[in-house]
Amino acid sequence: MLLSDILMLMLCGGISGFLAGLLGIGGGMILVPFMILVFGHLGFNPEVIVHMAIATGMATILFTTSSAIWAHHKHGSVDWKLVVALSPGMIFGGLVGGSELFEALKTSWLSLFFAIFIVYSSIQMLLNKKPKPGRELPGPLGLFGFGTFAGALASLVGAGGAFITVPFMLWCNVKPHNAMASSSGLGFPIAAAATLGYMYGSWGNPNLPVGSLGFVYLPAVACIVAVSIFTAPIGAKMARKLNVGQLKRVFGVMLLFLAAFMLNESRKAFGF
Template identity: 50%
Template sequence: MNFAALLDPFLIAELAALGLGTGFLAGLLGIGGGMLMVPFITVIMSQRGVPADLAVKMAIATSMATIIFTSVSSVRAHHKRGAVRWDIVQRLAPGIVVGSLAGSLGVFALLKGTALAIFFALFVGFSATQMFLDKKPKPTRQMPGTGGQLAAGGTIGFISGLVGAGGGFISVPFMTWCNVAIHNAVATSAALGFPIAVANVLGYVLSGQSVQGLPAGAFGYIWLPALVVIAACSVLTAPLGAKAAHSLPVKKLKRVFASILYLLAAYMLWKGLRG
């Protein structure tokens, strides 16, 4: 893929549509766009001659990079409402940074893209089931001490780094299980998305420097054209999705979206097994 190909209007249109769609759904359903972005970016890159193994890795890394931008606007909105539990953020963030770097700088670089595709498929399938059933964990305890939150943060950051997601499907259930009110858990998870994204992106960039055969526009494992277009478009539609959430049947939409996630998980599983 050369630089001239990056200016292809069809490519820009594809990425813009993906950004607009994921931004709207993130605002509407309160989920990050990683689960949608990774399969579609994988398809887009594969169609342009990027080997499947590399396409999966770059899709995961690029998806995570977009969270840096989307999390900032989300956190500002939640903070204005006083919903972010900054005390929890302070305790989870150090573990998140360590776990993220261990995942993105270490394990991510060592694993083949096909293995990551299979892991992604299993994670998305599990997350889709949670969304479809709309099950919420019963709050049975309080947040653990500093050591426990450090370990929890490490787990959240590590898994997020392997699937290119912001960690909300892990951190929100964990916090609500620990008696954190759901609106605080969602807001705090949004705030945690920033250190998750920054630490993982740093790992993706460093671990990708020695990789051979990267396509034009690559910065480590980050594909800059997709990052720029998707981030710019998703920021535009996320507020529209949040507004629509107050008038649309979100529970029913979640089940429809979960069904779509099953299809995307099946595609990524096929991609991994085929590779």
């Protein structure tokens, strides 16, 4: 990689790490569009660029969320009972989505699917709806079912699942700071399961470049993680001081710009 590619990935790593700590997101949705640009510049096969960007972004979540989890845990913000209850379903969904569904989707459909859910996430951030009072979390079976759905969905878009778990927890009247901190705790199991699924499903693919472990491009992971593990605790610290509602709206607008980029990538892949 050229120095410009390395610097771009490190910059993205710093931003994604900060947002992981601040909003409980894994950072994958931020990283993917920029990695598509870098991988295209490096001349990777167009048939695998989007898959590699999503898988590589998910692999970085393993490290970024670990740093954010520790920072939130020290302040008692993580609801570990909820994390444990949701994790089995998310791991199962992540393994299935990462190994079976991910490989089967063509680049054009994967780009479109990714863009749609960025739009969904941005709308959730911008609306910031308040839940009905008295609504509570479902029982173990309901949490497993939701976890499976969230895990499969997150593995397809390369996100830690916060784009769907945070709105779900808020909808069930979990306190905002606890919801965002707990979503960091859920980011690790879904990232681990999905990353294993990505590598297993793409093992031996002849279109992959040197330095790849399945769809995961290890040099990019190293560049991103080298910065994100340091900025994630900073974001977690600021989450307890800033107006997160306003920041979510700013992040929602930023996601709309990223969605526009991915829709354009999908358009080109479809040949329009």
